[in-house]
Amino acid sequence: MAQAAADHPPPSLGVDNWKLGFWTFIGSECLFFGTLISAYLVYKGNAVTGPYPEDLWNIPLTTLSTATLLFSSLAIVLALEGVKRSRKRFSLTWLGVTILMGASFLGIEAYEYSHFISEGLTLTTSTFGSSYYVLTGTHKIHVALGMIWLGTLWWMIYRDRMPPKDALKLEIAGIYWHFVDIIWIIIFTLVYLIG
Amino acid sequence: MSTEAVAHDESGHDHGDHDEHISLGAYVFIGVVLAVLMSVKVAIYYIPALDDFRTPILVVLSAVKVVLVVLYYMHLKVDHRVFTWVFVIGAVLAGFMVGALTILYQVLPRFEL
Numbered sequence: 001m002a003q004a005a006a007d008h009p010p011p012s013l014g015v016d017n018w019k020l021g022f023w024t025f026i027g028s029e030c031l032f033f034g035t036l037i038s039a040y041l042v043y044k045g046n047a048v049t050g051p052y053p054e055d056l057w058n059i060p061l062t063t064l065s066t067a068t069l070l071f072s073s074l075a076i077v078l079a080l081e082g083v084k085r086s087r088k089r090f091s092l093t094w095l096g097v098t099i100l101m102g103a104s105f106l107g108i109e110a111y112e113y114s115h116f117i118s119e120g121l122t123l124t125t126s127t128f129g130s131s132y133y134v135l136t137g138t139h140k141i142h143v144a145l146g147m148i149w150l151g152t153l154w155w156m157i158y159r160d161r162m163p164p165k166d167a168l169k170l171e172i173a174g175i176y177w178h179f180v181d182i183i184w185i186i187i188f189t190l191v192y193l194i195g
Numbered sequence: 196m197s198t199e200a201v202a203h204d205e206s207g208h209d210h211g212d213h214d215e216h217i218s219l220g221a222y223v224f225i226g227v228v229l230a231v232l233m234s235v236k237v238a239i240y241y242i243p244a245l246d247d248f249r250t251p252i253l254v255v256l257s258a259v260k261v262v263l264v265v266l267y268y269m270h271l272k273v274d275h276r277v278f279t280w281v282f283v284i285g286a287v288l289a290g291f292m293v294g295a296l297t298i299l300y301q302v303l304p305r306f307e308l
Contacts, residue, residue: 015275023278027285034289038296045301063237070233074226077268081219171270178269182261189257193240194250 022172026179033183036138037190040131044195047126051119057192058112065108066188069143072101073181076150076174083167088157095154095170098177102147109140132191139187142180149173216273225267232260 013020044053075098082091113133121129153170156162162169236256239245245252266272271279 013275013277015277020277020281023281027281030282030285030289031292034292038293041293041297042300059237059240063233066233067230070229071226073229073264073268074222077222078219081222175269178264182264185257185260185264189236189253193236193253 016168019168019172022175026175029179033135033138033186036131036135037186040135040191041195043127043131045128047128049126051116051121051125053128053132053191053195056116056119056121058115059192061108061112062188062192065105065112066184068101068104068108069181069184072098072105073178075101076170076177080167080170080174083157083162083170084164086164088160091157091170092154095150095157099147099150099154102143102150102177106140106143106147109136135191136187139180139183142183146173146177146180150177217267217270221267225263229260229263232256 075094079091079094079098082088082094121132123130123133150173153162153173156169236253239249239252239256265282271282
């Protein structure tokens, strides 16, 4: 029996299990955000009290927050390359830029929220308000969690605890961060530019 | 754009690893393309003459941006196919759900069927 087990190694797809598990999580996140986007598109037109989307949107400001998140995606791939090439300062710099861009995004969005609330749009004002805050709030929570994750990785690199062979840790965090970015690309288009 | 094939072991399996397959220059180039696409989208928003075509144009441009991020920044272009399938299944199901619910609740009621 032991000889048979030695002859037949455990079954494998030939891919890293952590990475496969994380991509599966990302696939499920697509469906999660799909439900929230659907709810927004269905309910935004049913609001019977204002303010309405056209009264609130500040496209230049939202474009700025979109640009910061987009730039952070470039920054994190550069940080990953730095880890793979054992360039500590390079990776620390670009990972720091990524976290700062994430913080800038959250800052701009917090300003936007405060403006909307001052205009009278809260979570309970209308179906538009409820679905908008739930969709964008969930996205912001994802950004905040991503920043905490990236912060711990920045600390690991700083303490020389991420050699190139461990670059997968940053790569998986990068997959999450890029996913958050593409969700915002979709929200920016469907909610702000089309909606 | 410099990309290389994923390394395979003797049994024909790859390990989902992709050592330096996409160059730094390619990452920066993709970043510039994404920035240009974002600028075009915002410009389209402000052009009244394109109002009738705004939605399809913006959806297509956004889809291009998403595909570029997924292929190059998330490395699916050079990674194992199983990751692509796991992601695409979720994304396609989500797309069908958004499309079906939007048609059901926003488009069909306008025709008072």
